[in-house]
Amino acid sequence: MTDPVISLSEASLTLMGNAGKVEILKDITLKVNRGETLGLVGPSGSGKSSLLMIMGGLEQATGGRVGVLGHDMTAMDEDELALFRRDHMGVVFQSFHLIPTMTALENVATPLELAGARDAFDRAADELRAVGLGDRMDHYPGQLSGGEQQRVALARAAAPRPEILLADEPTGNLDGVNGEAIMQMLFGLRDRHGATLVLVTHARELAERCDRVIRLRDGRLDRMAEAAE
Template identity: 65%
Template sequence: MIENIIELENVSLTLPSDAGPVNILRGIDLAVARGEAAGLVGPSGSGKSTLLMVLAGLERPSGGRISAAGEDLTGLGEDALARFRRDHIGIVFQSFHLVPTMTALENVAIPLEFAGRADAFERAEAELSRVGLSHRLSHYPGQLSGGEQQRVALARAVAGNPEVLLADEPTGNLDQSTGSEIIELMFELHAQKGTTLVLITHDEALAARCDRVIRLKDGRISSIEAGVPA
């Protein structure tokens, strides 16, 4: 029996605007199995990033039900949602979102300290070594290349061993060569840790490396296809 780690039932999101209500998500039904890699593709404005924000509990849907990692997110308050993200979710954005006044080691360790992990700095160092940055622990984001900053962001996202890793165009600000390195690292960590991966990308070849390719259009799922995992 395949266990679903993410389930969405008729999820919708409508936001107000000067021109009237805007329907961002329009009745999304989706299940993602534990350990699966799912690629989300679709044109700009199709709702991909919003769907990821909803999955992370960073945006509340207007209707429907969401469960992830055994939690029903629908009725959770802000504090409970923050704890849910801390305990279950890792997120990698297109922009690195590193704290500029903290070293690479501190950027990865501080969230672990907030989670009460006594071994926060040891775990952070291990994850930075895993992504090839053992020689850059004491460097600040401004002293790192874009690719190195994204490696720090990736290490931070997976250091707490999240059950679900959400990645929103993680190579969007990187050159092709550096972006390819980050993607290989991401799939390697996904395979090693058994983490469920939900990846937003405009790259059809990259999406095809996932177990399934989920296509969005105008806030709806237009198709779901089998990928060709590497």
């Protein structure tokens, strides 16, 4: 039996809103196996992005347990979580979150440098070539199209060769052509590095490429939808 890379046990997330406590996630129990591609789908506000965030330690679960690669994420503080993400995860957001004063090459090399990689710029250049930006390395984000910026974000996430790739609506801000290109690259990076991929998407064609699809509704796993997949 394969040991899960990600294991959630009755994980919950409750935040304070203007009207009091808001239950975002409710008793999520879920396992993701090594090398698996898992799609998270559901209507807006169902908790998909929040679930991805607690898997990555970008949001702390307020109940239950979140285990990743054998480590209890709920027992870590913010600094420990940041180091853990640096060493084990790549995260891609719908908004690209590139540093505007850095070139594409510098954006991709920065997390490698922070991790102490001596060949940071060589590896960054290799990843940019892999996403078709070999001739755009010295360009700043403001000089790149939306599709090109998302390619840089993909390269930055993949350059450290993470064991886990998390992607939140990676094609959401792109047109059909660029969205398809990013989809191909995302799965290509997964295949090249052997990473476990978890992604949030509204795009049916992207979800259909996943090994498994989980649907959320009102902060809970939709068990009927999961059984139907």
